[in-house]
Amino acid sequence: MTDPAARYSALFARRAAKPVAALFRAGAASPQDVIPLTYGFPDPGSFPYDDLAAASERVLDDGGDTALQYGPIAGDERFRDHVVERLRDDDLNVSADSIIVTSGGSQGIQLVTELVVDPGDAVIVEAPSFIGALQTFRNAEAELHEVPIDDHGMRTDKLAEVLARLTVEGKQPKLIYTIPTFHNPAGVSMPLARRHELIALARQYGVLVLEDDAYSELRFDGERAPFLYELDPEGLVIQVRTYSKILAAGLRLGYLVAPEALIPRLLPLKVDVGTSPFLSRLAVEFAADGRLAAHIERLRGLYRERRDAMLASLDEYAPPPTTWTRPEGGFFVWLRLPEGLDAGALLPRAEQAGVSFIPGTANFTHGDGSRYLRLTFSFLPPDQLTAGIERLGRAIQAALAGG
Numbered sequence: 001m002t003d004p005a006a007r008y009s010a011l012f013a014r015r016a017a018k019p020v021a022a023l024f025r026a027g028a029a030s031p032q033d034v035i036p037l038t039y040g041f042p043d044p045g046s047f048p049y050d051d052l053a054a055a056s057e058r059v060l061d062d063g064g065d066t067a068l069q070y071g072p073i074a075g076d077e078r079f080r081d082h083v084v085e086r087l088r089d090d091d092l093n094v095s096a097d098s099i100i101v102t103s104g105g106s107q108g109i110q111l112v113t114e115l116v117v118d119p120g121d122a123v124i125v126e127a128p129s130f131i132g133a134l135q136t137f138r139n140a141e142a143e144l145h146e147v148p149i150d151d152h153g154m155r156t157d158k159l160a161e162v163l164a165r166l167t168v169e170g171k172q173p174k175l176i177y178t179i180p181t182f183h184n185p186a187g188v189s190m191p192l193a194r195r196h197e198l199i200a201l202a203r204q205y206g207v208l209v210l211e212d213d214a215y216s217e218l219r220f221d222g223e224r225a226p227f228l229y230e231l232d233p234e235g236l237v238i239q240v241r242t243y244s245k246i247l248a249a250g251l252r253l254g255y256l257v258a259p260e261a262l263i264p265r266l267l268p269l270k271v272d273v274g275t276s277p278f279l280s281r282l283a284v285e286f287a288a289d290g291r292l293a294a295h296i297e298r299l300r301g302l303y304r305e306r307r308d309a310m311l312a313s314l315d316e317y318a319p320p321p322t323t324w325t326r327p328e329g330g331f332f333v334w335l336r337l338p339e340g341l342d343a344g345a346l347l348p349r350a351e352q353a354g355v356s357f358i359p360g361t362a363n364f365t366h367g368d369g370s371r372y373l374r375l376t377f378s379f380l381p382p383d384q385l386t387a388g389i390e391r392l393g394r395a396i397q398a399a400l401a402g403g
């Protein structure tokens with residue numbers, strides 16, 4: 001009989017040999033009675049069911065024949081126009097020819113990776129970084145080089161060191177992947193000065209930057225810094241965005257904002273006959289008359305309250321010297337355990353106490369991060385968050401006591 005493995009590509013076999021997929025789920029599937037501070041999901045109660053149903057009817061009534069037909073590969077024209085208008089409100093002036101609509105931000109990351117990364121190519125990532133992007137880069141067999149972050153995002157001094165080292169090694173990095181605003185998993189944001197430094201380094205070394213902007217619209221306080229895309233005069237920055245966090249993750253709607261010259265290069269890679277025109281129109285119809293803006297404003301209030309509940313309960317229940325980030329927006333808090341504790345070892349103990357989290361090692365590429373864990377405040381109401389953090393605090397306390 002033929003060995004089933006012989007049916008698979010060599011690339012698949014090499015990917016399968018690295019058991020990252022299991023890690024991806026670690027901590028996400030929580031046992032019953034365990035409060036999951038794991039899921040990076042929007043609040044299911046926030047979905048605007050009635051307005052979406054009404055918008056859906058309008059889509060079918062007006063232009064339903066084209067909404068239900070195949071559409072352009074770059075994306076539905078009305079949706080791209082709507083995106084351009086929204087970006088203009090955010091001081092980002094781009095034309096619809098700079099937009100490719102994708103199946104969530106995830107597909108945007110995949111397309112850019114496919115465009116630039118060959119096996120063995122150097123890709124620079126933050127440490128920690130978004131698990132989905134790391135998995136995409138690994139699938140492309142990129143060689144990942146980490147740059148640490150601090151409370152102000154990617155450390156550009158360390159980025160300079162990594163770029164200099166790669167040059168000495170004769171390696172031209174293909175991509176710098178960064179989440180400058182409301183980082184996943186760390187919740188931190190990069191101030192203006194660092195954004196300028198990052199762009200200057202990208203220009204100096206001629207490296208493309210993938211700016212992942214999944215969360216910037218969910219700002220609770222503070223002032224926004226300009227996007228990297230805005231600060232780049234040379235067409236080195238591609239931005240990836242999503243409707244997952246501001247409307248509904250199940251729509252699977254996202255888009256790339258890319259220098260126009262790159263669009264014809266990206267389009268042939270998108271072999272899906274176009275992201276759903278129906279769902280794109282649904283988003284446009286929903287957004288009309290200021291409904292999306294009002295919805296996002298509501299989400300800001302909702303998630304602000306949850307962020308506040310999580311931070312207040314950490315202040316109350318997390319035993320020193322535990323530390324954590326204080327995000328001004330987004331979904332996540334990043335917690336550092338006292339020295340000697342390990343998040344992977346703490347997880348079963350925490351689950352016994354009735355709470356779960358994602359251990360930080362999943363967000364690093366070279367086995368670091370064992371003292372860190374990610375806590376999500378978007379998915380559960382404040383009372384659940386408070387109960388979860390109280391349980392976590394107890395688990396940390398018990399681990400510190402060696403019990």
Ligand SMILES: Cc1ncc(COP(=O)(O)O)c(C=O)c1O
Pocket residue numbers: 040103104105106107130132179184212214241242243244249252253254
């Ligand atoms: C930083 C970041 N980028 C991109 C995504 C992609 O999300 P989606 O594919 O749902 O747009 C996520 C989702 O969790 C994320 O956290």
